[in-house]
Structures are given as C-alpha cells and as structure tokens.
Amino acid sequence: xxxxxxxxxxxxxxxxxxxxxxxxxxxxxxxxxxxxxxxxxxxxxxxxxxxxxxxxxxxxxxxxxxxxxxxxxxxxxxxxxxxxxxxxxxxxxxxxxxxxxxxxxxxxxxxxxxxxxxxx
Ligand SMILES: [Zn+2]
Numbered sequence: 001x002x003x004x005x006x007x008x009x010x011x012x013x014x015x016x017x018x019x020x021x022x023x024x025x026x027x028x029x030x031x032x033x034x035x036x037x038x039x040x041x042x043x044x045x046x047x048x049x050x051x052x053x054x055x056x057x058x059x060x061x062x063x064x065x066x067x068x069x070x071x072x073x074x075x076x077x078x079x080x081x082x083x084x085x086x087x088x089x090x091x092x093x094x095x096x097x098x099x100x101x102x103x104x105x106x107x108x109x110x111x112x113x114x115x116x117x118x119x120x
Contacts, residue, residue, distance in 0.1 A: 001111070001114055003114070003115055003118050006111040006112075006114040006115050007111070007115065009107060009108075009110075009111035010108055010111040010112055010115065013104050013105075013107050013108035013111065014108070016100075016104045017101060017104050017105070017108070020097050020100055020101050020104070021101075023093075023097050024094065024097050027090050027093060027094045027097070028086075028087070028090045029087045029090060030087055030088075030090045030091035030094055031084050031087035031088050031090070031091055032065045032088075032091065033063055033064050033065025033066070033088065034063070034064055034065075034088055035061060035062070035063055035064075035076070035081050035084050035085045035088060036061075036062050036063075036064055036073075037058065037059035037060065037061050037062070037081075038058055038059065038060050038062065039056035039057065039058035039059060039060075040056060040057055040058055040060060041056060041057070042057055060075065061075065061076050061077070061078060061080075061081040062074060062075055062076065063076050063080070063081070063084055
C-alpha cells in the first residue's frame with residue numbers, strides 16, 4: 001500500500017476508535033459472571049414437585065462467576081438479580097466494544113508500520 005492509502009486507513013481507524021471510545025463512556029456499572037434461575041425439588045416426599053416437573057419450586061436466583069477456573073454460585077434476591085443482570089449486560093457490551101477496538105487496532109498497526117517503514 002502507498003503512504004497516501006496508509007494515511008487514509010490510519011485516519012479511518014482513528015475515527016472508528018474514537019467512536020468506540022465515546023460508546024465506552026456511556027457504559028454504566030459492570031459486573032462479572034451471569035445470573036441464572038433454577039427450579040428445584042423440595043425435601044417433602046409427598047410434594048407434587050417430585051412427580052410433576054412443571055411444579056418444581058422457584059425460580060431460585062443465582063449469580064455465578066468463575067474463580068480460579070471454578071464456577072462459584074451465590075443465591076441472590078429478585079431485586080439483586082434485576083440489578084446484577086443489567087450490570088452484567090453492561091459488561092458484555094463493554095467487552096464487545098473493547099473487542100472492536102482490538103480489531104480496529106490490527107488495521108491501524110498495518111497502516112502505521114507502513115508509514116514508519118517509508119520514513120526510514
Ligand atoms: Zn416440593
């Protein structure tokens with residue numbers, strides 16, 4: 001690629017990067033892991049939940065995350081689940097923005113090294 005093309009690519013990449021950086025500013029609180037809900041059987045042998053899967057108790061809400069490669073779960077209230085779910089969604093979009101930034105940087109590196117090569 002010629003230096004004019006490289007400069008064009010670099011400036012396009014910078015614009016894309018700055019656009020993504022603007023999106024980053026809008027991201028609210030972030031939270032690791034994810035929220036899951038489970039339906040469970042109870043301890044009473046005569047309860048309908050033991051015969052009918054549709055009568056399982058719940059939902060019981062949990063927040064799960066990986067600690068040292070192991071999944072750890074913690075029971076949370078419905079209110080906490082609502083908040084955490086939103087913050088987890090924020091984290092997912094944050095990560096997606098960072099991934100896009102990395103992709104933009106790959107193109108930028110190619111163009112930037114081309115320009116530096118020509119300066120030698
Ligand atoms: Zn039951």
